[in-house]
Amino acid sequence: MNQQERVSPGTAAPAEGSSCSRLSPWVFLASALAVKTALMTVGLVVLFHRSCGQYKTLPENAQGWQCIPGGSASQKDSWKCCPEGWRPFQESCYYFSDDQMPWNESQQNCSGMDSQLVVINTKAEQDFIYKEIGRQMKYQQHSINLYIGLRAQEVGQWRWADQTPYNETAAFWRSGEPSDIPEEMCVVISYHKDIFRNWNDVPCRIRSYRICENAAVTL
Structure with missing residues (x-):
């Protein structure tokens, strides 16, 4: 050993790991951030993949869908979806028309969809329905009539288009209506x-807007 390499008694040798010891907290922090970033990326990829997988089950000829959460505890991971141009609410989809027809033609038009x-x-x-009519810009006028699926075969004997029994407690007649003529x-x-x-009850021949309803698709 030459003189330059000899270590004097009582003198500690330089600690080779001292610089690593000073850096180790930063290395640990950087590693933790890298792991966190990786986990977040994986989570986002899984979520995106899951969402894409859901929408791939929809009919191929559908151009777009509007969806809301299923709502109930048993359906917390499901969605209620409606075709483009229809509005979802609870278990149904609603279409608010741009044109006006008599009642029979209105029902036929809905059946065609x-x-x-x-x-x-x-x-x-x-x-x-009340809020949706007010929300849609195409109905921004003083007053407007939209057909619903309620009519009478005889005066005062109201029936729904799907044969649902008429329930007076769930009827929302305007003051003074129905006139029953x-x-x-x-x-x-x-x-x-x-x-x-x-x-409001009206003659079935008058031309009015219409509201169609069908069942929402569950995903």
Whole structure:
């Protein structure tokens, strides 16, 4: 050993790992961040893959869908979906027309889309329809009539288009209606802002907008 390499007694040799010891906390932090980033990336990829897998089950000829969460505890991972141009609410999809027809033609038009004129069973459904009419820009006028699936075969004997029994407690007639006269056997929503109870019986031949309803697709 030459003189330059000899270590004097009582002098500690340089610690080769001292620089690594000072860096180790930073190395640990960088590693933890890298692991966290990797886990987040994997999670996003899995979520994206799952979503894509759901929508691949839809009909290939559908151009687009509008979906809302299934809602119930047993369906927490499911979606209620409607075709483009239809609005989802609970278990159904709703179509609000751009054109006007008499009641019979309105029902036929809905049938051609595998639906029917809307059947309103609850206050919540009436509230949804009332708000949706007010939301849609195409209906921004003083008042508007939209056919629903309620009509009478005889005066005062109301029946829904799908044969659902008429329930007086879930009816939302405008004040003074129905008039129960032979000339007015079909029902419209006569929309006016701030008037929630807005059903009105009218002659079935008048041309009105319409609301169609069909079942939502569950994914």
